[in-house]
Amino acid sequence: MATVKNWQISRDMEYPYDEHRPKRQWAIIFDLNKCIACQTCSLACKTTWTSGKGQEYMFWNNVETKPYGSYPLAWDVRVLEKLGKQEWKKNEPYYGKTIFEGADPTEKAVHFAPKDEDWMYPNVGEDDCAGTVVAGDHISLPHDKWFFYLPRTCAHCTYPACLAACPRKAIYKREEDGIVLIDQSRCKGYGECVRACPYKKSMYNTYTRVSEKCVGCYPAVEQGYQPMCVQNCIGKIRIMGFVNPPWKARNNNPVDYLIHKLGIALPYYPQLGLEPNIYYIPPIHADRDYLAQMFGPNVDSAIAKYKKLKDDPVAQGLLVLMGSSDRILHSFDVVAGQATGYDEKGDKIVSVPVHEALVERPAFDAKNGTIRNNTP
Amino acid sequence: MKVNSFFIALVIVNLLTAGSLKAEILAKSVKADLSAFNKEESLWKNAKEEVVTLMMQPMVAPRPKVTTTEKIKVQAIHDGNWLVFRIRWADPRRDDAGKLGEFSDAAALMFPVKEGPPPPIFMGAKDNPVHIYHWRAQYQYDEEHGKKEMKDIYPNMSIDMYPMEFKDPGKVKGLTKEKREQYVQGQAAGNPQSYAKHAVDEIFAEGFGTSAVIENVESYGKGVWKNGEWTLILGRHMSRKNGSSLSVGKDTHLGFAIWQGSHDEVGSRKTVTMSWTPMKIEK
């Protein structure tokens, strides 16, 4: 085991390989306040990558309803149960065990092995609410009866468990963008990655008899485009970019800004120790204890800051840029009510008004002599 | 590779108790054609059955927590060109994999490639490779019945359509094998695992995690599972241009590994021999 730096838990930790950060690190941020579980992302991924034999029930991108939804079945609670009770105090590093540190000497990581029936219900628990709504219930924040949607891809982790567990070294992390790939010609289908990934984002193909996973849409990323699940997001809740570690964070980088400068986008289950690179703006209405076990002790401050965004024109501009272009925004600025995204060379990609102009029209259309009606 | 004292203790315990140290296999010369599977029982009547002790692979994680296959019974015969083994071991359930999360029963037979003292038993070492014959019940199914289609694995699964799969592919203009396989990643990448296999894989390795499948196979295997026991007949050509080359009168060494699918054994989760078993090939 090597000692590596994991900034998400503010301490060094044990990992089977040395620390090696890629030149750039692929990352997606999801604003969970805006996801509507339309599954357009799941279908965008499916039609692009997993329409073949053996991939029928495979969703590299999935959206599950929390707390009861999960794909594969109960992946989150089963991993946490295996890891056992751990503590993480506010404003302190995480001193509990990661899945690497808690592993039995016979294993590379604390894990469970899902069976086929665990993958058969990708939409289980959809729209199921935590608690029964009874007469007289009303809504206050956070909601008493709540649920939220959690869209998930592979996190192209800085310390991937899938890669650590593969005895054939058939999994590699790309130097140029940090995308984690399974070599489809070397894999022998031992399924160690399927067992070891706590997020269960490595999947076994029963037809090809090798394992597969989200490829981060690397062919698009190589050409400066965001992944299909990001480009096609109906709710415009996603942005893909390249995240830096906090000591290299750049304030004009959209993802660095949301993760490091503002601190409103948090990694999920960072305590597992993988330094996952999908980040979530937590939903303001859901149960705080539940959110804290998923996003760590910074969830309260993230939500507090999110609620104040109306006073922050730069952050507002950035949220408007989410979903405004298919291209990867390497930098952005917000000047005079106009948010602009730039490519790697600094050339303008897209420019949008932070507030759309408000047009008022009188109820009576004098020219046509008729009442205006909003009914489509 | 780090070896902790626990492993070393295990190795010592194994060396003290191992039948594998005492076992020495003598391949009896027989007058028969062994170039293909020969089911004749009488071939084996003079071949002494040796018991070889196995234990859970102790060196690298992920590894098993218990020894599932404690011993195997081995016999060997040859016809001057082909060397054939009969290996038997207890396995309460027959597994040939297919469904997700299911693994196949399997066995492997390992030979040093170079002459002289054999390399480390743990799949050889850099510049001192081993030649492995890896039989899987799953591969045997491929050879006997063809590779399982999705409807064989999940008969009740419903699917609307697969891209480029047509009822009568011959009638579709310009539909090539490549065009169809681009949607089946393992095949598109040319992974032998994704095509129907021969019952035995031949593999070269220079240490753990280095194994590479060889294309030109000169071996055969057939396992029969009955009443909680596998009987595997595994034959190999003795002389090889590359790989381990054997000849009558010459001594060699053997290593064994067994996987029980019902215990989720696959890859490095296996039981193995902890020392080489010497073998003589009768003149």
Ligand code: SF4
């Ligand atoms: S497309 Fe966007 S809004 Fe729709 S489910 Fe996916 S992440 Fe949510």
Ligand code: SF4
């Ligand atoms: S999310 Fe899972 S599959 Fe993806 S890189 Fe991390 S450990 Fe590997």
Ligand code: SF4
């Ligand atoms: S990044 Fe690409 S491959 Fe990964 S989930 Fe999204 S669409 Fe699928």
